[in-house]
Amino acid sequence: MNLPLVGIVGGYGAVGTATAGLLSDMGVAALRVGGRRLDPAERLLAGLPAAGAAQAVDVFDEGSLSRFCAGCQVVVNCAGPSYQIGDRVARAAQSAGAHYVDPGGDDPVAAALEAGGPYGAWTAILSAGMMPGLSSMLARWLARELDSVERLTAYIGTMDHLTPAGAGDYLLSLGGGFGTAQAAWRAGAFAHDALSPAADIRLAFFPGPVTAYPFFSTEAERLVRDLGIRDADWYNVFDGGAHMLGALGRLQGAMAGESALVPAAAELIRAADLDMFGRSPYQVIHIQLHGRRAGQPAAPGVVLRGTDTYQLTGAVAAVAARSLLAGGVPAGVHYAAEAIDPDDMLAVLGKLAAVASLIRLEGSAPLDRGDLGQPEEGVL
Numbered sequence: 212m213n214l215p216l217v218g219i220v221g222g223y224g225a226v227g228t229a230t231a232g233l234l235s236d237m238g239v240a241a242l243r244v245g246g247r248r249l250d251p252a253e254r255l256l257a258g259l260p261a262a263g264a265a266q267a268v269d270v271f272d273e274g275s276l277s278r279f280c281a282g283c284q285v286v287v288n289c290a291g292p293s294y295q296i297g298d299r300v301a302r303a304a305q306s307a308g309a310h311y312v313d314p315g316g317d318d319p320v321a322a323a324l325e326a327g328g329p330y331g332a333w334t335a336i337l338s339a340g341m342m343p344g345l346s347s348m349l350a351r352w353l354a355r356e357l358d359s360v361e362r363l364t365a366y367i368g369t370m371d372h373l374t375p376a377g378a379g380d381y382l383l384s385l386g387g388g389f390g391t392a393q394a395a396w397r398a399g400a401f402a403h404d405a406l407s408p409a410a411d412i413r414l415a416f417f418p419g420p421v422t423a424y425p426f427f428s429t430e431a432e433r434l435v436r437d438l439g440i441r442d443a444d445w446y447n448v449f450d451g452g453a454h455m456l457g458a459l460g461r462l463q464g465a466m467a468g469e470s471a472l473v474p475a476a477a478e479l480i481r482a483a484d485l486d487m488f489g490r491s492p493y494q495v496i497h498i499q500l501h502g503r504r505a506g507q508p509a510a511p512g513v514v515l516r517g518t519d520t521y522q523l524t525g526a527v528a529a530v531a532a533r534s535l536l537a538g539g540v541p542a543g544v545h546y547a548a549e550a551i552d553p554d555d556m557l558a559v560l561g562k563l564a565a566v567a568s569l570i571r572l573e574g575s576a577p578l579d580r581g582d583l584g585q586p587e588e589g590v591l
Contacts, residue, residue: 221290229525235261291376352553368448390428512572522565
C-alpha cells in the first residue's frame with residue numbers, strides 16, 4: 212500500500228522529532244524529514260518504523276522549499292522561529308498542492324494567508340501546539356457537555372528548557388499582538404487592567420509557589436467569542452523562576468521588537484536553564500468552566516500535567532496532519548483548537564508518555580479519581 216507523504220520541515224528539531232515519531236507510530240503516512248543537514252534527519256528516520264527519506268531544505272530558499280514540498284500531501288513546519296519564517300513554508304506547500312500544519316504561525320501567519328488567498332481546496336492548520344492549541348482545545352471539549360458557558364478560568368504553566376526558536380517566539384508573544392497583559396473578559400467584552408499579577412502563591416495542581424500573570428491572549432479571545440462566554444480569566448503561570456522572571460523584566464525591548472531578539476533569546480534560555488537546575492520539566496493546563504447542564508449549574512474542569520513541552524506540541528501537530536490526510540477539515544485557514552476533533556486529540560494524549568496525568572474534574576474535585584497530588588497514568 213502506498214501511503215501519502217508528509218513532509219516535516221525542521222524535522223530533527225525538538226518538535227519535529229516528536230511529530231515524526233508520532234506520525235510514524237500512527238502508520239498513516241510515509242515521511243520526508245528535512246533540515247539544513249542530512250545526517251540528523253537520516254539518524255532520526257533510522258529509528259522509526261515508518262518509511263521515509265531525508266531531504267535537505269533551506270526555508271529561506273524558495274527553490275529548496277519548492278523541491279521539498281513537491282509530492283507531499285501534507286507539509287508540517289516545525290522550523291523556527293516563526294517570526295522569521297512567516298508564511299514562507301505555507302506558501303511553498305500551497306504552491307505544491309500540499310496541505311499545511313504549523314505548530315506556531317499563529318495570528319501573523321493567519322493574517323498573511325487570509326490576505327493572500329484564494330484557497331481553492333487547500334487547507335492550513337495553525338497554532339497546532341501546546342499553547343496556543345491544546346490549551347483552548349481542552350476548553351472546547353469541556354464546553355460540549357454544557358448548554359451554556361458563563362465563566363472560564365485558565366491557568367497554563369510550563370517549566371522546561373527552551374530552544375532558540377522557541378525563546379524568540381515566546382518573547383514576541385508576550386510583547387504585543389498576541390494578547391494583552393492584565394486584561395480579562397467581563398460581561399462579554401474585553402476589559403483592560405482587570406487583573407493584577409499574583410506572586411509567590413500556591414495554585415492547585417502546581418508543585419510549589421508560583422507567579423500567576425494575567426494575559427488575555429488572542430487564543431482566549433477567539434475561544435470566549437465562539438462559546439459566548441460572559442466572563443473569563445486567563446493566566447500564564449511561572450514557577451517561582453527568579454532568573455526567568457528577572458530576564459523577562461530586562462527584555463521588554465526585545466518583546467516589543469525594539470531591540471535585537473537573538474541575544475535576548477539566548478539570555479532567556481540561560482535564565483530558564485538556571486531555574487531548571489536540579490528540577491524536572493513539567494507542564495500544567497488547568498481549565499475550569501462554569502455554566503448550565505440540563506438546566507442545572509455545572510462546573511466541569513480538566514487538568515493535564517505533562518513532562519515534555521515538545522512532545523505535547525508534536526502530538527497536536529501529528530493529529531492535525533492526520534486529520535488533513537483523512538479529509539476531515541474543510542478548505543481554508545484554521546486554528547488547531549477549532550479544527551481538530553478533541554476526542555481524537557484525547558485518544559492520542561492518553562497513550563503519550565509525556566502525559567503524566569489527564570483528569571476530568573467536577574468543580575475543583577476529581578471525578579471518580581483519587582488524589583491529584585500524585586501523577587496518574589491514563590485519561591479521563
